[in-house]
Amino acid sequence: MTLEPPSPSVLxxxxxxxxxxxxxxxxxGLLDLADEYVALNRxxxxxxxxxxxxxxxxxxxxxxxxxxxxxxxxxxxxxADVMNMSVNSSSMKKGETLIDTAxxxxxxxxxxxxxxxxxxxxxxxxxxxxxxxxxxxxxxxHEHPTQALLDALTIRRNKGAxxxxxxxxxxxxxxxxxxxxxxxxxxxxxARVRVVAPTTLLPGGIERFGVEVYRDMxxxxxxxxxxxxxxxxRERMNGSFVPSxxxxxxxxxxxxxxxxxxxxxxxxxxxxxxxxxxxxxSSVADGAQSLINEQVEMGVAVRMAAxxxxxxxxxxx
Amino acid sequence: MPVTExxxxxxxxxxxxxxxxxxxxSGDVLIADGVIRETARGIASAGVPEGTQVVDxxxxxxxxxxxxxxxxxGEPGAEHRETLASASxxxxxxxxxxxxxxxxxxxxxxxxxxxxxxxRRARDTAIVRVRPMAALTKGLAGREMTEIGLLGAAxxxxxxxxxxxxxxxxxxxxxxxxxxxxxxxxxxxxxxxxLVGAGTMNEGEFASRLGLAGIxxxxxxxxxxxxxxxxxxxxxxxxxxxxxxxxSLQVLARAKEAGLPVTASVSINHLSFNEFDVGAFRTFFKxxxxxxxxxxxxxxxxxxxxxxxxxxMSDHNPQDVETKRLTFSEAAAGAIGLETMLSAGLRxxxxxxxxxxxxxxxxxxxxxxxxxxxxxxxxPGAPADIIVFDPDEPWLLVPADLKSRCKNTPFDEARMxxxxxxxxxxxxxxxxxF
Numbered sequence: 001m002t003l004e005p006p007s008p009s010v011l012x013x014x015x016x017x018x019x020x021x022x023x024x025x026x027x028x029g030l031l032d033l034a035d036e037y038v039a040l041n042r043x044x045x046x047x048x049x050x051x052x053x054x055x056x057x058x059x060x061x062x063x064x065x066x067x068x069x070x071x072x073x074x075x076x077x078x079x080a081d082v083m084n085m086s087v088n089s090s091s092m093k094k095g096e097t098l099i100d101t102a103x104x105x106x107x108x109x110x111x112x113x114x115x116x117x118x119x120x121x122x123x124x125x126x127x128x129x130x131x132x133x134x135x136x137x138x139x140x141x142h143e144h145p146t147q148a149l150l151d152a153l154t155i156r157r158n159k160g161a162x163x164x165x166x167x168x169x170x171x172x173x174x175x176x177x178x179x180x181x182x183x184x185x186x187x188x189x190x191a192r193v194r195v196v197a198p199t200t201l202l203p204g205g206i207e208r209f210g211v212e213v214y215r216d217m218x219x220x221x222x223x224x225x226x227x228x229x230x231x232x233x234r235e236r237m238n239g240s241f242v243p244s245x246x247x248x249x250x251x252x253x254x255x256x257x258x259x260x261x262x263x264x265x266x267x268x269x270x271x272x273x274x275x276x277x278x279x280x281x282s283s284v285a286d287g288a289q290s291l292i293n294e295q296v297e298m299g300v301a302v303r304m305a306a307x308x309x310x311x312x313x314x315x316x317x
Numbered sequence: 318m319p320v321t322e323x324x325x326x327x328x329x330x331x332x333x334x335x336x337x338x339x340x341x342x343s344g345d346v347l348i349a350d351g352v353i354r355e356t357a358r359g360i361a362s363a364g365v366p367e368g369t370q371v372v373d374x375x376x377x378x379x380x381x382x383x384x385x386x387x388x389x390x391g392e393p394g395a396e397h398r399e400t401l402a403s404a405s406x407x408x409x410x411x412x413x414x415x416x417x418x419x420x421x422x423x424x425x426x427x428x429x430x431x432x433x434x435x436x437r438r439a440r441d442t443a444i445v446r447v448r449p450m451a452a453l454t455k456g457l458a459g460r461e462m463t464e465i466g467l468l469g470a471a472x473x474x475x476x477x478x479x480x481x482x483x484x485x486x487x488x489x490x491x492x493x494x495x496x497x498x499x500x501x502x503x504x505x506x507x508x509x510x511x512l513v514g515a516g517t518m519n520e521g522e523f524a525s526r527l528g529l530a531g532i533x534x535x536x537x538x539x540x541x542x543x544x545x546x547x548x549x550x551x552x553x554x555x556x557x558x559x560x561x562x563x564x565s566l567q568v569l570a571r572a573k574e575a576g577l578p579v580t581a582s583v584s585i586n587h588l589s590f591n592e593f594d595v596g597a598f599r600t601f602f603k604x605x606x607x608x609x610x611x612x613x614x615x616x617x618x619x620x621x622x623x624x625x626x627x628x629x630m631s632d633h634n635p636q637d638v639e640t641k642r643l644t645f646s647e648a649a650a651g652a653i654g655l656e657t658m659l660s661a662g663l664r665x666x667x668x669x670x671x672x673x674x675x676x677x678x679x680x681x682x683x684x685x686x687x688x689x690x691x692x693x694x695x696x697p698g699a700p701a702d703i704i705v706f707d708p709d710e711p712w713l714l715v716p717a718d719l720k721s722r723c724k725n726t727p728f729d730e731a732r733m734x735x736x737x738x739x740x741x742x743x744x745x746x747x748x749x750x751f
Contacts, residue, residue: 205522
């Protein structure tokens, strides 16, 4: 297969900081490009030279083996020199600020920074201080754009189109950047989006995000095409958002009985890592309707597409 | 305190606004020996003392200097943020002639010796009047009452835990009761910390979209409700330090209607901005309490206009670059405000939401009355703390021109209308704009 360089209009910006503000053509352009990378990734020879000579730094202030590996593989397959930096333990503890880190890194002339940070808005702040392109790999409870894109790609490849579909996003919406990015993206692509959660795990004003809100799992899943589960952030349990894991699983854990309320051909997704027996039952996670492993595969392709598209804006590209 | 100039000074052809007496007329103001001698029409033609220096104001406003009820000054302990000297320079440029500084210093102002230190440092270094509020609880820890009597005798004008609420209701009840014996004023920040939690901005749709933890309005109203019950029980004099939402106004109105000895402030920031100004995580708009909705902002302005809210204060809180150049969650809350308070208030006057008299009342005479200070008026015999300002003069706020040590102003690069031309404290000019 041949990969044509994307036109600069695929992603009409220097950074990928969120789904918010991305246009329909930008989203579909990225998904189309990612489709091509899925094909490439299934070949024996997976490498392209699009980022040859470029330096990609994965700067993770918050641990995430899965996302970091996905970006690392994506960068390497495009020929970039990839460096992983975990910052949560070293410099920051010595009093260095995010901006200090950014300025220091900038002096090393990276071409693309992939950043994860525990605070909302941190990646955008950093992007203002560096000369290279920045990809948001998750900032606080704000956005996680490549996760939403990979979810959309997975859905599109399995269902053909996204408009007309009913997608139920279930679980800890309050703390989830994945939910925020997905709500914006799926709305842009014309899906009908539902959120299902106990009220303590719903952010204020959620009903104005263009979603239907359900507190009852069975009602929320009724006739859904896609059931997207979210990880219950167990570290948040201390805040008494839900009384116990047992009760949470009883009412909001996805098990075969609850899944039966969705359409017979409904598909199950989860951004991982999963808490089996908390938000999802193993038989569903590993069942025939699960797309969870496919999401991981799509993740690499989407990140290659994002890196590729952004590289078109790099100097001397 | 600056020395007094000997020559009498006549501000002629001015728009004289004295909110303490509800006066707003074209006339003159004569000062001599550091005090106001006369405010009337045609003083110049009626004859002034020999040697009087006459300043033709050409219709500009002459009003009492502003009394700012809430300014956080870093001295002692955080002089890199602000000193009494630098704060007073900023104040003079903004028309503030009395700064009421907060006890959140290092060490906190919880001992008569520290009150004495602040007053002496102010006397030696500041160009405007400085009066400290003392801590209500020792070490601001919220566990033990301070020496309210001795602190008051040393010069503290009120008692507060600054930007923290006293959560222990029993202690707060006792403090209100004890303070009553000294006719001491208790100023309280009304925010239940357990409801604030990890919140960083107003709770609502916008916070949800930004993925920031929200602070609900009830964090304020619950604490205010509790306080009103305790004031009813004790009859201690109480001032709500910084109200931000419409719900609180209902609570305040009920308390006032019931005749409780209650007054309240709002910060100029909460009259000028709303939660959307946070925009893309702009930390200069991170305040405590947070900026609320536009509905709340409009309700607060209306409350100032009606007199329900007594005082508008700057909430001057200098934060150095290192504490603001952080993510929104990590950044310190606070904005400077001494230099911009009057200009920002005049925006509301220009917008037709407040009369000039009402604005100046909230900025000068009311806080002076509440604190029992003899300033905030042009009444003959009062100290000649005076400002002359042009309410229409346009200007652009350039942070580098600010006199504060820190430049964390939400009015960064804003177009302002109205500026102070001259500030006098006890008859001596401490600021003049050329």
